Amino acid sequence: MVIKESAEMYLETILVLSKKGAVRSIDIAKEMNFSRPSVSVALHNLEKEEYISIESDQTVKLLPKGAEIAKTIYERHTVLTEFFEQLGVKSAIASDDACKIEHDISPESFKAIKKLVKKNKEAAK
Numbered sequence: 001m002v003i004k005e006s007a008e009m010y011l012e013t014i015l016v017l018s019k020k021g022a023v024r025s026i027d028i029a030k031e032m033n034f035s036r037p038s039v040s041v042a043l044h045n046l047e048k049e050e051y052i053s054i055e056s057d058q059t060v061k062l063l064p065k066g067a068e069i070a071k072t073i074y075e076r077h078t079v080l081t082e083f084f085e086q087l088g089v090k091s092a093i094a095s096d097d098a099c100k101i102e103h104d105i106s107p108e109s110f111k112a113i114k115k116l117v118k119k120n121k122e123a124a125k
Contacts, residue, residue, distance in 0.1 A: 005103040008073045015070035022059045076102035
């Protein structure tokens with residue numbers, strides 16, 4: 001499934017915000033530091049492609065294929081952040097770097113990093 005990085009960012013943001021409650025376009029705009037009109041255009045494009053739905057109360061919900069992408073990107077972000085932290089990188093920098101890499105890393109490389117992170121966590125117990 002091919003999707004643009006910007007769309008992945010929106011989907012991941014919706015997923016993260018939804019863990020705190022209902023998500024509205026203003027919440028997404030604030031979180032991503034984007035203008036409300038830009039967010040509105042992006043959300044309507046995501047809705048047209050059936051990644052999200054915009055409910056009658058204006059809340060944004062992930063549809064199954066949007067949720068799948070969001071979960072994949074979020075997992076990459078969290079695992080890569082942890083990987084960089086294990087290397088001694090400060091948390092904020094690790095998170096920023098993970099955000100840059102999460103969209104481009106190959107499944108093979110991610111799988112290897114994920115395995116190493118898990119192994120390191122188990123060894124630290």
